[in-house]
Amino acid sequence: MIDKPVLNEKWIKASIIGTIWAASEIVLGSFLHNLKIPFSGNILTAIGLIILISVSYIWRERGLYWRAGLICAVMKTISPSAVIFGPMIAIFTEAALLELSVRLFGKTIFGYIIGAILAMSWNLFQRILNFIIFYGFNIVQLYSNLIKFAKKSLNIHTNLLWTPILLLLLVYCTMGFFSAIIGIKIGRKLLIQPFENKLVVQDKMLIGEQSSAKPAFRHSIIWLFTDVMIIIVSMVMLNVSSGLVWSLFIAVSVTIWSFRYKRALRQLSKPRFWLFFVSITMLTAFLFSRFQPGVNSIGQGLIIGIQMNFRAVIIIVGFSVLGTELYNPKIREFFLKTSFKQLPLALELSFESLPSMIAYIPDIKKVAKNPVGVIYQVVSQAEYRLAEIRKKFAQKVFVISGAVGQGKTTMVRNVIDNLRKQKITVGGFFSPGIIEGDTTIGYDIVDIERQQRVIFLRQNVDPGLNKIGKFCIYPDGLEVGINAIIPARNIKNEIVVIDEVGKLELENEGWADGIEKLLKDPNYHLILTVRDTFAEQVKNKWNSVEFMFFDITSLNALEISNQILKQIQ
Secondary structure (H helix, E strand, O other): OEEOOOOOHHHHHHHHHHHHHHHHHHHHHHHHHHOOOOOHHHHHHHHHHHHHHHHOOOOOOOOHHHHHHHHHHHHHHHOOOOOOHHHHHHHHHHHHHHHHHHHHHOOOHHHHHHHHHHHHHHHHHHHHHHHHHHHOOHHHHHHHHHHHHHHHHHOOOOOOOOHHHHHHHHHHHHHHHHHHHHHHHHHHHHHHOOOOOOOOOOOOOHHHHHHHOOOOOOOOHHHHHHHHHHHHHHHHHHHHOOHHHHHHHHHHHHHHHHHHOHHHHOOOOOHHHHHHHHHHHHHHHHHHHHHOOOOOOHHHHHHHHHHHHHHHHHHHHHHHHHHHHOOOHHHHHHHHOOOOOHHHHHHHHHHHHHHHHHHHOOOHHHHHHOHHHHHHHHHOOHHHHHHHHHHHHHOEEEEEEEOOOOOHHHHHHHHHHHHHHOOOOEEEEEOOEEEEOOEEEEEEEEEOOOOEEEEEEEEOOOOOOOEEOOEEEOHHHHHHHHHHOOHHHHOOOOEEEEEEEOHHHHOOOOOHHHHHHHHOOOOOEEEEEEEHHHHHHHHHHOOOOEEEEEEOOOOOHHHHHHHHHHHHO
16 A cells, blocks of 8 residues: 655645745844844845745746745744734735736736735735734724824825825835846746755754754643633723723733743833833823814823723734644644645645755845845755655655564565565665564564674563563664664665664654654665554654555565565666
């Protein structure tokens, strides 16, 4: 039985594009925001649009944009910022708007320009929408009153209400237009100029290195639903209860969150937030009491301003804690069982590629001197990464499965002999049992390439040795097994055999580390022997490669060998 990878090539390509986009967001985004450069968000959007448009010249599949946007949006969650929902929504919406435009107008100059303008303009609409979500519709009245105050102070009789927004929209549309032109220019260059492979190989995943330094957080579905209910109840109370009631409820909620979620108060600890808090409150007190019908005192205006800020606090902190709980592995497992299961698999590829993409982005001086050239160089690596992943998915894992004592080791030895007769080079090890009478008293390790045989397991011989079940582990045998599956030892081998993968490997012990390293190098195919009760779990643990299962009760060694030969040749 062959279990092919669920992930198709469209998702693989989207993974590569999304990773390039995410790398630019992570590296350049941090730099731009730290320097407080104006329109930094729009600059990042422009880079993302240039990447999407330019790559579409070499990859023509439909649906790449929204998929790449979704992957980049999820990868944005590794950003140190406590606020992730806003950028995630923006990234995905921008990609979706570009996708909509090219669906309507085709992958033409017009389609790219309209899509880029729509995507860039979304930044303005989302900013306005965010203000309304954070502060309620009172923020609209505050803006309107501010414009009235400006008109009165400057003695202007023209309606200025829409003027600032329209001017900003014009700036955004202009940036979108030039983003499309640059993307088209780079895309055409990709078609005619050879690529140069400069991807940097990384041994460790960036995400693993970051997360390993942090203490484990105990996710909870109950807390997730509780957090949602707190946000909903707070919004209702702000509209129906007295100021004392809603202020106490929100203050207590934020205090509870601060004990469970470390990053919940990160946004509130910034001086800029409190400066904005005071500014909004004082402006509201002044302008509402002066221009808003029914508000006749500064005191009432103050209450409205404070209410707006409390609403912002519950939204900002609430979304932050929801983002933390949504990392729950149970939620990921749930999506793996649905039609969205391709997304987690694509993300695994993206996180694997991310360190190389980040390492390839040059320092900011080079970016500033030649931004178009730098983007071209980064985007040009997409084809090389695609070739690497195609090769990775060509890697196969053959699993010989059966019950305890059914002869899996004997079967794999016969398969090895048959493969060698066909000039297939084989490395790794197998573990023949040592039997006295009707009892298995232990196992040896046989290094296939070196024909070295040493003691591995024996029953109850030395209480000072580590144990697996009732067997003591001989260090020399364990070392021979570990060395036999080192990738450097198997450079000339087409297949690596690992005999008896089971409970220890599922718990990341035993031969698990060796398997992980072999799977990172697609030059090898693997043959594993696995107890039938563990077969499905082994497949799920390493689901990024193609598995082929052989049940020893229904196939003989020659049939298994022929099927393996057919697959690898």
